[in-house]
Amino acid sequence: MKARGSKSASKQARQRRKGTEDGEGESMPPNRGHAAMSTSLDSVAVTPRTPHSTTRPGDWVNGGSPEEVELALLDEGERQQARFGIDEGDSGLSEKPFSSEDKRAMVLLSILYLIQGVPIGLALGSVPFLLREHLSYSQLAIFALSGYPYSLKLLWSPIVDSKFIPSIGRRKSWIIPMQTIIGSLMLWISFNVQKLLDKPAENVNTLTIVFTSLVFFAATQDIAVDGWALTLLSEENLSYASTCQTIGLNTGYFMSFTVFLALNSEAFSEKWGIPHLQLSAYLRFWSLVCFGVTVWLLFFQKERKEVLDENDMNIVGVYKTIWSIVKLKHVQTMLVMHLFAKVGFAANDAISSLKMVEKGLGKEDLAVAVLIDFPFQIIGGWLAASWSRGGKPLRPWLWAFWPRLFFALISTLIVFWFPTPPITTGFFIFLILETVFASFSSTIQFVGISAFHTTISDPLIGGTYMTLLNTFTNLGGTWPKYFVLKGVDLFSIATCEVNESGTSLKVKAAECVSDLGKEHCADLGGTCITERDGYYAVSALCMTFGVIFLIAYIIPAAKKLQALPVSQWRVKAS
Template sequence: MSDPTPPTPSTRKRVRAITPNTEMDAYAIRESGSTSVENVHIPPRTPKSPRASYGGPREDSGEEEVQMRLLVGNGSTEEESNVAGLHEKNRANRPFSAKDKHAIALLVVLYLIQGVPIGLAMGSMPFLLKTSLSYSQLGVFTLSSYPYSLKLLWSPIVDSIFSPKLGRRKSWIVPIQLIIGSMMLWLSMRSDYIFDHPENKVTELTLLFVSLVFMSATQDIAVDGWALTLLSEDNLSYASTCQTIGLNTGFFSSFTMFLAFSSPEFANMLGIPPLTLSVYLKFWSLVCYSVTVWLLFFKTEDPVASDDPDLGVMKVYRIIWSIVKLKHVMSLCGMYLVAKIGFIANDSVSSLKLIEKGLKTEQYSTIVTTDFFVQLFAGYYAARWGIGDKPLRPWLYAFWLRLFFSLSTMAIVYVFPVPPPSFAFVCLVGLNYIGTQFAATIQFVGISAFHTRISDPLIGGTYMTLLNTASNLGGTWPKIFVMKGVDYFTQATCRIKDELLVEANECVTEPGREACEALGGVCITERDGYYVVTILTTLLAALILVFYVRGTANRLQALPTSKWRVHLNQ
């Protein structure tokens, strides 16, 4: 049941506290993937007027926030800094109300549903298809993650068009979740088709998962917007925590847990039959339908406030263009587009290489599952580090850590022993992976805190989506080039009685290696493009960090909030 208290003007104009990666990115997500818990605290703002105009100066100019930031950041006196720190501590220790507890539970469930198809597209499917596809073909399949990085393009439509009777956010969440559930149900009945010579239908499979991720990205836009009114002002920062817990849980369910339980060896160890993709998809389609029915009939969304700005679709697109034209926003987006180049090879290729070298799927799943629980705690403390006037500081520190772990992972792949690897070596792989993802969590929390601080409260949803789009896209666009680069720099030959028979492009895939063995030959890798690409991208990223990213980040986070505000019709 919804809280009967009507929304106030202050609860309508809030900063949107979300993320992607992915590197769900998930990576998007975990970058995405790409694939991370946060607890980003919002600095105090001046009280907002009942209604503000887009066309001129507003009363919520952020002067109090700027003054507080100057006290904490520049530290004019030790006493002033201590007072500011005590104020932050008191806000962080306020208890949750019953409404906030229910809202947090709902948000976690909604983000969980969103993370399930993303985990399939960005996690499990590349592993399942690797035996039949080359890295170049997998690079094409990674295009399925693009909708999550480009959701800004249609977010104004989601924010502006809705049914007042059903609710601004439920108007999108209900039908989108029904579509997601139906698509997973349809896929469950076509799972055999997916694995029947996938090398001949890469484009078809890519389009199929592009559609599924597109629906999840659209649901994300609506859920992010709903979080602004579901949570109270003091606990708004926990929206990003809900997103991280929900998305990570859904992502790991579809990625590591599914891969583990679908492994015959792991299933036999537990005395249960292996989990099939068909059964897994049917289960989550049922969950999706059940949650959607509950939302439709048992959850009432607060009506749109009377003072809420009446923005049409074109008006929102003009707002986006106005944000993009801000000099500092352009600098921030430019930095994001090149900042993640050094991490792509490690995030997208290293795990596949470890499996290729002889690491069992269930061993890798166990490693990532352990890391998931570590991140739930590590992300909280990383978020505490990011509170303050320099949220990009941990992001910069973790930059070097991620570059280090990119090289250390490459070294582990290089020295991987003859299968099966020892328990000690598997533990080494696990510790290295946990370190990699911990560094990614710190970066993720830092940019989320920074976005929360600088976004204009009146147009927070649109502003945050724009910033997250740039951040996610920075971890998405290089993937296809990195994957193709692995094949391009690889030199492998099939030799039969010391005579060259098959060129390199055949021996880079499992079917090609099997064809070589059928002829009585063996594939010999003379140069693995993975090492070349990893070294080149890591060196490039280090140069970009030293000569561009570090200075730009320090300059941008030192700016007052007023420099990030948008004034239209001037």
């Protein structure tokens, strides 16, 4: 009984290694909440697909499956082996060289994830910076809604996993139409973007709908690609799927954010003597790439047939499994913790970098700072992974709260005392150092919570479990963004002061915070006088709440949660 249970669980765990090794935002590019150069990626992390258990979902709710009973009979060592998909005598590491088929599969996966990273980098990175000059923070809050689909993939991932056209393939049935739509949307935007950006205040709703749709289709493509990785790669090299995700998404995101912002800057182009890159040309290029990859998939890439049973097609069963997990009391405690854990640095993540650009920091300087920070995030990830091992994986996650809150405060002070441009080399180096250290604390939190999710997720339904936890973690960074951006305008007091014949006249303007509002004031022959910048009030409120919630709820709750035995996180019989 032991041997059979261990091997059965191990096999299933290996089949779901894609969903259980990556942790929170497994395929997410870095930049999770930079203090000075936030890219807001903390709010939208990529979660794994929701694979179906090989047991019937009803068995979990109504008494447990035979394989669950077998797993319960194993000792702790065997349970650990089963959880991470390691058979006896198997180190879990493949000593076989990569086959040419696996190499081609890794290239294909990296390209597919790259296609996702491009619209994500635009929606969360570069476009908000292009709009900042023309929109109020309340209007930017509306555009921030475009990132929500990546935080809500759990809602429709079982559908993508279960419904397909057999003649096309389980994964290609979704990837081909999604990429066709993504390419078509980018092509449409490329021909209309200048018109939309000329009057962004009038077109903010259209821009939000377009980019929300773009992110939604990219998120749906991601669900299908995650599932395809399980059959594209051989079993011994399955763990390299996360490597493909990291390479592809990071490359796509940084090309759309870091590289594009630099090449889109006229100052950068003049300084280095390179052509000025327009957003329309950038979008057209990637739409052609998207169409080209889609044509290749349609005519030249075959998909292996998967052996499916009734459970693989049972959408209702997966949703029931998700609900049975949510009903666990300690899971509810964790979900509450996740929903509010990132409020403390929400203002910093969403606004600080925009404020620095408003104060005179060049977008190309911002891009360079983020680019320099990237390799340090990789190093930080390796270090944090080793710190998160052992019986207290949440300990580094808890420790990193304090430096992350501290750097949020430092970032706010930087905005307050930002020097008059041009900024000196010394100050720019200081900004880079602050960005690197703030990013490092964010990376520690990311890896720590990922390790904990991996530890507690049931190996037989790991993908579903992980996706549920990651959804709430991602929402914790997504939902505050709208409110903190709205709060800046709400708490700001700025008036348009017009001097006529030596008399100062204060005109109450509808909006005198954004560059557009200041331009309207200038048309009246006046100057915007900011009596109170709402950014500082919102930042203070967020950090105050963050400290109180950390001490009063997160620390005691996290200590109790990580002290629970793994068996307590399993779905119990009702």
